[in-house]
Amino acid sequence: MKTILKNSRTRNRFIQGTVLVVTLGILLTFVLTTRHNLLEQGIATGFGFLERSTGWPINFSLFEVTANSPYADILLAGLLNTLLVGVLGISLATVIGVIVGLMRISDNFVLNLVGTTFVEVFRNVPLILQVFVWYAVLTHLPSPRQAISVFDVGYISNRGLIVPSLDMSALDIILFFIGLGLAGYAIAAAGKTNETLKRHAWSAFGAVCIVLFLILLFSGRSADAPLVNIPELRGLRFVGGIAIKPEFTALLFSIAVFGGAYVGEIVRGGFLSVDKGKIEAARGLGMTAFMVNRFVRIPLAVRAILPALTNQFIWLMKATTLGIAIGYPDYFMIVSTSINQSGQTIELIALLMAGFLLINYVLGFTMNWINKRLALKGQAS
């Protein structure tokens, strides 16, 4: 026995195994004790409630959800709402961040001042306050009856921005993007061997884009339905078109602007981290300013930016939970309301954690994958 324990490898394995068993044992005890206590109090456990209808509706979802929909549907709608505002918010934040970051490192005094002011203002005001401010601004727009008309096809009111919609279902739109992804991948793959296709890759992609769009637009529609659905005021609301709700817009704006300020600083840091010697060396080789940026500065800066950016993206995704403050039915708000209405606290908290874990894990995994692809070969990362 002693001799076995003297072997450091065996000993380490033994210790690790013991720790693992004890941890699992503690977790199992927690689960069993909770279950026992809940049963004792006559509280129902399990996920059977997911099939029961909720009895309450939400006002914003990507697919139709009514008061008769089961909890599973409304939770999925909430998850999609979180993804929608999160993905769009992060994309906008990145665009804003890159612009602001470049302004901050520019030699132009005015651009520099604007960038600095933007960062200082939006980084230093708490996010929830910004959400409230944007929401207050949007809800104090005129009522639907006095809506601001945009060429009589779009309307801006305190019910949001109403724009004409195409006669396409949500499924059509999803198919469109899946098709685009596949086409892009196919063109890129074929372009590796086919020189002509490589040269005209963007034109080919554009052509596929238009054809796919037209097929989806004209397929499976009734003959008399208009191609474009123009909103009109009927009673208290606009009928037709797509309404972009103020709750969504306020949350999106806040995440984009607040995130933009942080991303801007990350971008600035990335560019400043590029070694001056390397830039000078590139110039010394006779590269033009464009070439220096394209082949030396940007590739090096992006590598410095990515790890910090991953953190920021995950942070912003979690910030979507502020939707609850202004009535945006994101995943957190739906779970919170479901807890009140169904009483299935532990199951719903577990689903809440699993949902965010999944979203953020996928986000982190993708970013790390990109990071690895970009990392300089042979460099330890």
Place this chain on the structure above:
Amino acid sequence: MMKRFTSALAGAALAAAVSAPVLAASGETVKTIQDRDSLLCTGHNGSYLGFAEVDDKGKWTGFDIEFCKALATAILGSPDKLQIIPVSWAQRFPALQSGDIDVIIKVTGWTMGRDTELGLQFARPYFIGPTNILTRAELGATSAADLEGGVFCINAGTSIERIVADYMGAKGISYEALNFEKAEELRSALYAGRCDALAGFGPFLAATRFNAPNPDDFVILDEVLALEPEGIAARQGDDNFIDVINWMVSALLMAEEHGITQANVDEMRANPPSSSIGRLLGATPGIGDRLGLSNDWAYNMIKAVGNYGEIYDRTVGEGSPYKLPRGLNNLWSKGGLHYTLVLD
């Protein structure tokens, strides 16, 4: 030091009071109140607008407080023989069971769980709590159907969400539910015009309207989506006390039905227009001794606080800032749900 000593004394007194209800449970609550010469009644931790409001001098007013005064007058002859004990919503039941208060008059819904598991006994409902709709006056809506397609602001995670969904679903009215977690956000969304209407507990809507930048911009529709009867609750097992409360509520309603007000009660007593009014006001005996009270308790009570309608108007109705319509809280003869018991 002195303060600590007195609080210790108060603690001891409290401990004595806690043991007292064991006796009171056998029908002695009224006797306990008479021996103490003071009624311990529920207030609120802060102000619950319209029902239990406290001003900066510690003076209590409101619908529930008026009923506390009425009960104190019925049992002890004076509305001043009353102590309002501030308790929160959650504290009210343990406070009653431990004897810190004699009775709960605190818009308390009569539910099966409270009636059975919590060991309470409810007297007849004294207030009907409706779920109403508060809407913008400029929309000109007179019923929920006029709000077809409108946005309804609703408190997330409450029973109101389901009540509205059921009601509108049954009537085939489409609407958009905008749910907020906090009452403050709910109110500001309505004030800003983000929603066309706010659905909720009637008195809450009345307070929301009153707190609006311009209350005249908002109206509460008469339509009732659902209702909850609010009862006065006492400890289980004191039948005599429940009798007193039932007849107190009934006497206030009877006074309104017969047009007896705070102003004309003396005249009515001197010259009762009917024999039942004579019995009610104690001109002929019977109303008091059968309950173990003085025969003029109803007269004293009406003299002190007025009839049911007067209390309502003064605290939550037309005479108050909240202008809550009588609606179902009117007498049956005027379209409401309240009726009197038979005084023989």
